[in-house]
Amino acid sequence: MNTSSRNELFQQAKQWVLEAGANIRTQMIQPMEIDTKSNANDLVTSVDKKTEQFFVERIHQHYPDHQLLGEEGYGDDVKELTGVTWIIDPIDGTMNFVHQKRNFAISVGIYQDAVGEIGLIYDVMNDVLYHALRDEGAYRNGEKLPQLKPDVTLETTVLGMNHYMLCPNRLLDEQVMHQLVKKIRGVRTYGSAAIEFAYVAEGILDGYAVMRLSPWDFAAGMIIVHEVGGLTTNLTGNAVDMLQSGSILVSHPNIHQQLIEEYFIKAKK
Ligand code: 2AM
Ligand code: CA
DSSP states (O other), rough: OOHHHHHHHHHHHHHHHHHHHHHHHHHHTTOEEEEEESSSSSSEHHHHHHHHHHHHHHHHHHHHTOOOOOEOOOOOOSSSSSEEEEEEEEEOOOHHHHTOOOOOOEEEEETTTTEEEEEEEEETTEEEEEEEESSEEETTTEEEEEOOTTOOOOOOOOOEGGGTTTOOOOEEEEEEEEHHHHHEEEOOOOOOOOHHHHHHHTTTSSEEEEEEEEHHHHHHHHHHHHHTTTTEEETTOOOOTTOOOOOEEOOOHHHHHHHIIIIHHHHHH
């Protein structure tokens, strides 16, 4: 993808993301259908579905040779990341969307031959758009984000995590997790992986660790975070598979390996 076609693609994606966000703000004050998916807490609404369809229609019409992988399944059956692939979560943080009416995002990652080229995360209610183009830096509402500050240590770390990381479960040793919580400065839970990636890029979280995410939750975030020097692997330090669900650690490079070796590998049951 050359620079001018990538810029054009970014401008188009940005326009659609902002338009989709405006549609969500309109639709959320009208009655909507709320269903559950894999379990009683895994929510999906008619707005998630309509928003994904919005992208599918436009991408298939304007870019018939591009593939689209979307959470709600209206896109293509993507088996490999050859050519251009859009990886889209129409609403990341659906529980927040339903219960709190804030802290949810549209997440769009555009990959060419498995390389992340363009990432957009739109915090819909705050009207904040994070974006990045590979090797051109990351931006928040058009303002360039600085590289992550150099003086981060585990002692000063504010880490994004959800309750699955901490409450007794069959996957992680809670004693090791308690040692981690005592070591770091604080824990925050925002309920939208895309927003948590964006906060790591902004340097207001030093990391975000989670047991299970899907490609549409992290495709855009990885591109944005990498532009400011952050690292993303799974919780055992291996490369993330862009077409599989799995654990994720995105963090400041000063603490990434230490979190894995001293905590997450030891906690793994
Ligand atoms: P969602 O709202 O798009 O489903 C909540 O902690 C975060 O994890 C959200 O980004 C949410 O995305 C994601 N999430 C929730 N349930 C999930 C699941 N079963 N698999 C993968 N990601 C999930
Ligand atoms: Ca979603």
